[in-house]
Amino acid sequence: MFDVYKIRKDFPILSREVNGKPLVYFDNAATSQTPQAVIDTIVDYYSNYNANIHRGVHYLSQEATDVYEEARKKIRKHFNAARLHEIIFTSGTTHSINLVATGFSSILKKGDEIIVSALEHHSNIVPWQMLCERTGAILKVIPMNEEGALEMDAYDALLSEKTKLVFTNHVSNALGTVNPIKQIIDKAHAVGAAVLIDGAQSCPHIKPDVQELDVDFYVASAHKMCGPTGVGMLYGKEEWLNKLPPYQGGGEMIAEVTFEKTTYADLPHKFEAGTPNICGGIAFGAAIDYMNAIGFDTIAAYEDELLKYGTEKLLEIEGLKIYGTTENKTSVISFNIEGIHPYDIGTIVDKLGIAVRTGHHCAQPIMDYYKIPGTVRASFSFYNTKEEIDALVEAVRKAKMMLS
Numbered sequence: 001m002f003d004v005y006k007i008r009k010d011f012p013i014l015s016r017e018v019n020g021k022p023l024v025y026f027d028n029a030a031t032s033q034t035p036q037a038v039i040d041t042i043v044d045y046y047s048n049y050n051a052n053i054h055r056g057v058h059y060l061s062q063e064a065t066d067v068y069e070e071a072r073k074k075i076r077k078h079f080n081a082a083r084l085h086e087i088i089f090t091s092g093t094t095h096s097i098n099l100v101a102t103g104f105s106s107i108l109k110k111g112d113e114i115i116v117s118a119l120e121h122h123s124n125i126v127p128w129q130m131l132c133e134r135t136g137a138i139l140k141v142i143p144m145n146e147e148g149a150l151e152m153d154a155y156d157a158l159l160s161e162k163t164k165l166v167f168t169n170h171v172s173n174a175l176g177t178v179n180p181i182k183q184i185i186d187k188a189h190a191v192g193a194a195v196l197i198d199g200a201q202s203c204p205h206i207k208p209d210v211q212e213l214d215v216d217f218y219v220a221s222a223h224k225m226c227g228p229t230g231v232g233m234l235y236g237k238e239e240w241l242n243k244l245p246p247y248q249g250g251g252e253m254i255a256e257v258t259f260e261k262t263t264y265a266d267l268p269h270k271f272e273a274g275t276p277n278i279c280g281g282i283a284f285g286a287a288i289d290y291m292n293a294i295g296f297d298t299i300a301a302y303e304d305e306l307l308k309y310g311t312e313k314l315l316e317i318e319g320l321k322i323y324g325t326t327e328n329k330t331s332v333i334s335f336n337i338e339g340i341h342p343y344d345i346g347t348i349v350d351k352l353g354i355a356v357r358t359g360h361h362c363a364q365p366i367m368d369y370y371k372i373p374g375t376v377r378a379s380f381s382f383y384n385t386k387e388e389i390d391a392l393v394e395a396v397r398k399a400k401m402m403l404s
């Protein structure tokens with residue numbers, strides 16, 4: 001049985017107050033909170049075995065290396081990658097996407113086409129626009145509809161033998177839409193294109209199986225799934241990772257260096273130049289352990305309950321409109337109240353101790369589609385409660401009264 005009150009005790013921050021009120025943290029789509037088990041892992045690392053990895057013969061270095069590589073194994077298992085060296089540690093989703101986009105500079109030619117979805121975070125748009133500038137490739141966009149879903153017929157029409165790469169998120173951070181990625185991947189493969197899936201927003205809710213998906217690249221950030229900031233992962237199929245050139249040059253990524261010629265290390269080290277976020281990688285592994293101990297089915301079922309409850313309660317407020325109304329979505333509610341700026345609502349609910357996000361959520365094209373400056377976004381995690389949602393609804397009602 002899932003006991004949210006017991007779970008909440010794992011998160012020290014949830015018992016603090018903000019502006020004299022108990023904190024209600026509904027900005028989980030921006031970053032998740034950290035359980036004690038992950039905090040303990042970080043403290044243990046710096047208290048007991050902080051050392052640089054992979055190079056030292058001394059005891060601490062070997063211990064740190066072993067635990068860091070153990071974390072890579074946990075990540076491999078979690079995403080069900082076929083090979084351990086298909087998991088690359090990065091500083092997060094943004095870094096992972098830039099690594100792949102930069103690598104494709106040497107693969108794409110002028111006139112090649114790459115396809116993005118209308119539902120993307122800026123970090124899955126801008127690196128590809130930069131790639132197009134470098135190569136002369138052309139960026140095409142799968143349009144969205146009023147519900148916040150992708151127009152799959154339009155996707156079919158965009159695909160051709162010119163298509164080299166398709167990239168979309170698994171879940172939209174601005175709306176919560178779960179995209180039909182298996183369909184997207186299979187259709188791209190049918191024309192010989194590779195696919196990158198941005199899993200930053202899915203991984204807190206869904207356990208992806210990269211082999212079952214047959215995806216070429218899958219990327220995520222630890223800090224959205226109970227881990228620390230500044231660390232994340234890139235999964236890439238071995239054949240693709242071998243094809244891509246190194247992203248950064250430096251220590252750790254070389255086999256041999258002379259001033260005449262440098263040869264690169266094997267995977268995964270070819271893409272891991274410099275001293276990595278060792279503690280962060282280890283803590284990422286601890287976060288995955290923590291979430292798996294609760295279970296992703298349990299997490300998804302409970303969060304869906306919160307989503308349904310929150311949607312129903314918020315819609316009782318007159319003039320409130322929710323953006324992102326597809327059947328298949330994660331626990332994100334993006335909304336506005338007619339005639340009121342989202343920032344003003346966010347400011348008032350913050351005074352009442354409630355953390356929501358306001359603005360374009362790094363997804364301006366979605367806001368442009370709806371012709372709005374932004375939304376108020378409440379994103380729920382498995383440690384949130386219905387009572388907290390009640391507090392939000394009351395706060396939004398209060399804000400509406402004060403502002404209209």
Ligand SMILES: *Cc1c(COP(=O)(O)O)cnc(C)c1O
Pocket residue numbers: 029030092093094095121123124169171172173198199200201221223224
């Ligand atoms: C948060 C997020 C990103 C960016 O992640 P970083 O950790 O900031 O690199 C990219 N895509 C989506 C869908 C996100 O939610």
